[in-house]
Each structure stands twice: as C-alpha cells, then as structure tokens.
Amino acid sequence: MTGTGFTTTFTVDQTRAEAFAAVLDPRGWWAEGIDGRTxxxxxxxTYAFEDVHRTRIRVTDIEPDxxxxxxVLENHFNFTQDDTEWTGxxxxxxxxxADGATTVRFTHxxxxxxxxxxxxxSTGWTFYVATSLRNLIATGTGQPNADGRPRLDTEVAAVEATGRRAAAHA
Incomplete structure (x- = not known):
C-alpha cells in the first residue's frame, strides 16, 4: 500500500505485451458483466455487482505495454455510509x-x-488483480465474477448486510 492508496504487485514469466493485453480485458479477470470499451x-x-456496488470508469491513459x-467518475456502494467513496x-x-520477467503494479x-x-x-483487488489477473496472464484463464454472485467472503458479507438493511426497513 502507498501513503495515498492501495497497491498490489505480482510478477509473471510472460511478456509486457501479454500482461498489457490482459489488463485491457477486465472481463477476463474482474467481471464478465463489465459494459463498455476498456x-x-x-x-x-460500467461495473455492477448485485445491488452492492456499481461504478462508471473512464480510461484516462494507455501507454502500450x-x-x-x-x-472513477461515479460510484455507489450500498454497504457504506458514504456510498461514493471511490468517486474521483x-x-x-x-x-x-526485467530479467525475462514482467511485473504488474496496480495502485488504486x-x-x-x-x-x-x-x-x-482491498481484499477484492488483491483477489481480482493479484490472483485473477495474474492467472489470466500466466495461464490464459482468469477468475472473473462470471455469474454476478459473490465470490469472496467480503462480497458475501456485503450482500448479507444489504439483506439485513432491507429487512430492517420493511
């Protein structure tokens, strides 16, 4: 983690070009339901996960390989007091x-x-970037959220909290 954000880093044996192509394909490592050009x-x-999280993102910089x-242009969480925490x-x-290996450093x-x-x-990014993106680059197969259902314990907890809040307001 940096002083002003979350960072995760991994190294693979594939080329920068292979890593770059995978980064440009978040449907292959983050969520298959991403809508729009990346x-x-x-x-x-846009990215959406149940009623828990939705966000609209603009690609601001691409330097090939x-x-x-x-x-993040817009964001909504239903499990936080400030549902726009990612906005901006x-x-x-x-x-x-270096030395025949490629390093990908992700910073939010x-x-x-x-x-x-x-x-x-941070738990989500650790999985989707350091595991799923890494695997997409290294093996050709990532582990994106493919069915819109919770994959991680933190996602399950957020969905359950949403259900509890809805029941309390019913």
Whole structure:
C-alpha cells in the first residue's frame, strides 16, 4: 500500500505485451458483466455487482505495454455510509519487464484505510488483480465474477448486510 492508496504487485514469466493485453480485458479477470470499451483513452465502462456496488470508469491513459489508468467518475456502494467513496479515485496498472520477467503494479490511488470500504475493496483487488489477473496472464484463464454472485467472503458479507438493511426497513 502507498501513503495515498492501495497497491498490489505480482510478477509473471510472460511478456509486457501479454500482461498489457490482459489488463485491457477486465472481463477476463474482474467481471464478465463489465459494459463498455476498456481499451481506448476516453472510453467509459460500467461495473455492477448485485445491488452492492456499481461504478462508471473512464480510461484516462494507455501507454502500450507499459501503463493503463482509469478514473472513477461515479460510484455507489450500498454497504457504506458514504456510498461514493471511490468517486474521483484512480486506478493505475504499471507494467515493467526485467530479467525475462514482467511485473504488474496496480495502485488504486485514493483507496485509503480511512474508507469504510477499505477492507472489502482491498481484499477484492488483491483477489481480482493479484490472483485473477495474474492467472489470466500466466495461464490464459482468469477468475472473473462470471455469474454476478459473490465470490469472496467480503462480497458475501456485503450482500448479507444489504439483506439485513432491507429487512430492517420493511
């Protein structure tokens, strides 16, 4: 983690070009239901997970085989007091190569421990980036959320909390 955001890093034996292509395909490692283009500067896409989380993201920077950056334009969490915690934050994938190995460094700038979503979000990024994206690059198969159902314990907890809140308001 950096002083102003969450960071996770991994190294694979594949090339920077292979890592870059995988980063540009979040449907292959984050969520199959992502809607919109993710492979050109200025493009916008949306991510939604049940009623728990939805976000609209703009691709702000692409440097082939080196870097991809996103800006969160809108965000909604239903499990935090401030449901817009991600709004205005950035996500950057830096890709470097040395000694025949490629390192991908993901930073969600603005995702800080003071955020109510920090535990759930950092756990999610650790899985979807450091495990699923890594596997997509290394083996050709990621573990994206494919059915819109919770995959991680933190996702299950957020869905259950949503159900409890809905029951309390009924």
């Amino acid at each position: 492979d050109e500067v200025g493009a916008e896409f 080196r870097k991809v950056s996103w800006l 934050t950035t996500m950057t994938f830096d890709i470097t190569e 700038e603005g995702l800080v421990p003071a955020y109510e979503c920090f535990e759930a979000c």
